[in-house]
Amino acid sequence: MSEHFQRFFKYIVNAEKRTLKLPDELNHQYSHLLPVECTLTTREGRRYNVTMRGNLCRVVFDEGWLAFVRAEAIMTDNCLWFDRTSLTDFVVTIHTENQVERELQHRFTLQSFNTVLG
Numbered sequence: 001m002s003e004h005f006q007r008f009f010k011y012i013v014n015a016e017k018r019t020l021k022l023p024d025e026l027n028h029q030y031s032h033l034l035p036v037e038c039t040l041t042t043r044e045g046r047r048y049n050v051t052m053r054g055n056l057c058r059v060v061f062d063e064g065w066l067a068f069v070r071a072e073a074i075m076t077d078n079c080l081w082f083d084r085t086s087l088t089d090f091v092v093t094i095h096t097e098n099q100v101e102r103e104l105q106h107r108f109t110l111q112s113f114n115t116v117l118g
Contacts, residue, residue, distance in 0.1 A: 005084035009095075015069055015076045019060040022052075029087065031056045038088045040068055044104055052088075072105070 008023050022030075030036065030052060038061070040048045048071070050064035061068075074080070077097035082090045094102040 005086065007081065007083045009079055009081045012069075012074060012076055012078045012080065015074055015078070016066070018066050019062050020065050022054075022059045022061070024058075027054070027056055027059050030054065030059045033087070034059070035062075036088055038090060041089070041091050042072060042105075043091065043093055046072075078102075 006026070008026070010020060010022075031054065033052075034055070035051050035053045038050050038052050040050055040061075048064060048068040050061045050068060052059060053062045054060055068074075072092075072094065074094060075097075079095040079099065081093040081095065083093070084090055096102050
C-alpha cells in the first residue's frame with residue numbers, strides 16, 4: 001500500500017526571501033530527518049536541489065530555494081502548489097496573483113533546440 005503525502009500551497013509574500021517556511025502541520029514528518037536534500041520539479045520537468053532545515057517548531061526550504069525562485073521567475077503574490085511524491089520530492093505548480101495556474105514556461109537550450117531540429 002502506497003503512502004499518501006499531503007499536498008500544500010504557499011503564498012509568496014516576499015520573492016527575495018532566502019528561505020520558505022513549510023506548513024507547521026508537516027514539521028513532525030521532517031524534524032527527525034533534517035537537514036535533508038529535496039528535489040523541486042516543475043511541471044515542465046526542470047529539477048532543483050533544495051536543502052530542508054529546521055526543528056520540531058519550524059521547517060524551511062533553505063539552500064537552493066532562492067535559486068529556484070529566481071530561475072523560475074517566481075514573484076511576490078504568486079501561489080505555489082506543492083504536490084509531494086515522496087518525503088523529499090515535490091512537483092511545484094506556480095499560480096499567478098490572479099489565482100490562475102501560470103502557463104508552461106518553455107526554456108529552450110541549445111541542446112534542446114538541436115534535439116528538436118535534429
